[in-house]
Amino acid sequence: MATTASLPAGIPETHPAVAIVAVRKPLQIISVPTEAPGVGEVLVHVLWTSSTPLDLHKADGGLLVTPGKPTVQGGSLAGTVAALGPEDPTLPDRRQLQVGDKVFGFAHRSEREAGFQTYLTTSAYMLSKLPPNLTLSQAVAVPTNLITAFHAITNDLGLALPWPVPATGWSPPPSVADKPILVWGAASSVGFYALQVFRHWGYRNVTAVASAKHHAELTKLGAAACFDYHSPDVAEQILAAASPEGSAAAEPRIPFILDCIGSRDGSLRPLTKIAERGSKVAVMLPVIDVHASADVLPEYEMDMSRVLAGEWDEGVELIGTRTHNFLNNTFFRDYLQTEIVPTLLEQGVIQPNRLRIVEGKTLLERAxxxxxxxxxxxxxxxxxxxRVADEE
Ligand SMILES: NC(=O)c1ccc[n+]([C@@H]2O[C@H](COP(=O)([O-])OP(=O)(O)OC[C@H]3O[C@@H](n4cnc5c(N)ncnc54)[C@H](OP(=O)(O)O)[C@@H]3O)[C@@H](O)[C@H]2O)c1
Incomplete structure (x- = not known):
């Protein structure tokens, strides 16, 4: 959206931003213009951000990066409102944001709203007001993957998450509430939020796959059963625990599978043994064929039809999850970040990921x-x- 207003007094005309300048090269600080907020927009002074594996897919694999042009990074932000543009009359506005309010969000559409810079400009509907029970550093760990969970569960698996949830609670129809759901990679940030969302909306038969050290915590978050992906026969164990083969003709034993990892060998290959005709398998893109490391270049695949082709049962539905499309759902655009995310946090329905604070003397060093x-x-x-900006 074009900016028309000028910057308020005291806001710098330019500010530092962390950018990828070339694949696998060190990140750099570049100076970028601070953009005054246009209609329906907010200028945020960014104090905290969080990292996601997508940062690595971009930096080492060149995903979503324009070659030859520095690309400002970061999909999550937490900070304070520095300026507000005029309200957008076409959109619901019930956040009543004020300058100085603490906000957080998932914003990913352009570099002007990227989180690895000390000021960003984004739409008001991309922001949540900080609930009183959380700090900014706790809140910034939430939106990217809580939104991923909402998007994958509704858009990709086709399961309902009605909002608002009535005070008396809500349950899926009995024919769905007890259907087996498998969350592969439940200790990942995506899996951690998916489990909590399933629990709140009454999906009761959720199996979690994660290292054994996480099982007690995942059980508390609602997993009905847990399996360790390090066991060589984990797929067989999961199938044996699901309803006996052939008990309901034409029904897959596990109809809904959420692969929160998207690793060709680490998650998808075992899932080829678990998914049966009629199973829906939603997979976090990109599929990682080779993981990046200090001396290995990563390899990714975005086309699900090319992933382990010929190894899936006929009739398995493979869906590549692309959370960046969640705004196509206009209800989610208008309510997910403005209302649903902060309400669930304030009510304690969703607990944030455990934090690992990354230290460093400068913004660049931390990034x-x-x-x-x-x-x-x-x-x-x-x-x-x-931490992004050093000063409050
Ligand atoms: N396309 C999209 O819309 C979208 C959205 C969000 C994320 N993603 C992608 O989804 C992936 C996960 O993101 P994230 O932020 O949730 O990652 P994360 O929290 O950094 O994931 C780390 C966790 O992955 C688990 N893990 C690693 N390999 C595993 C395997 N083979 N089986 C089961 N668990 C395994 C580890 O579990 P243990 O501790 O148990 O070893 C670890 O706790 C990334 O590749 C990301 O880019 C895609």
Whole structure:
């Protein structure tokens, strides 16, 4: 959206931003213009951000990066409202944001709203007001993957998550409430939020796959059963625990599968043994054929029809999850970040990921350190969170 207003006094005309300048090269700080908010927009002074594996897919794999042009990074933000544009009369506006309010959000559409910079400009509907029970650093760990869970469960698996949830609670129809759902990679940030969403909306038969050390916590978050993906026969164990083969003709034993990892060998290959005709398998894109590391270039696949082709049962529905499309759902555009996310947090329905604060003397050092941790696959049941602007 074009900006018309000028910047309020005290806001710098330019500010520092962390950018990818070339694939697998060190990140750099560049100076970018601070954009005054247009109609329906907000200028945010960014204090915290969080890292996601997509940062690594971009930095080492060149995903969503324009070659030859520095690309400002970051999909999540938490900070304070520095300026407000005029209200957009075409959209519901019930956040009543004020300058100085603490906000957080998932914003991903352009570099002007990227989180790895000290000021960003985004639409008001991309922001949640900080609930009183959370700090900004806790809140910034939430939106990217809570929104991923909402998008994948509704858009890709086709399961209902009505809002508002009536005070008396809501349950799926009995024919659905007990259907087996498998969350592969339940200790990932995506899986952690998906489990909590399933629990709140009354999906009772959810199986979690994660390292054994996470099982007690995942059970508390609603998993009815847990399996360890390190067991060589994990697929057989999961199928044996599901309803006996052939008990309901033409019904897959596990009709809904959420692959929160999208690793060709680490999650999808075992899932070829579990998914049966009629199973829906929603997979976090990109599929990782080769994981990036210090001396190995990553390899990704975005086309699900090419993933382990010929190894799936006929009639398995493979869906590549693309959360960046969640705004196509206009209800989610208008209510997910403005109302649903902060309400669920304030009510304690959703608990944020455990935090791992990434230290570093400068913005660049923190960004680079976070990227190094992603390269080493260090996060385990936690979210990398780090400070953006040094000053409040
Ligand atoms: N396309 C989209 O819309 C979208 C949206 C969000 C995320 N994603 C992608 O989804 C993936 C996960 O993102 P995230 O932020 O949730 O990651 P994350 O929290 O950093 O994931 C780390 C976790 O992955 C688990 N894990 C690793 N390999 C596994 C395997 N083979 N089986 C089961 N669990 C495994 C580890 O579990 P243990 O601790 O148990 O070892 C670890 O806790 C990333 O590739 C990301 O880019 C895609």
């Amino acid at each position: 680079q350190n976070a990227l190094g941790l992603l390269r080493e696959r260090a996060p385990s049941g936690e979210k990398l969170v780090w």
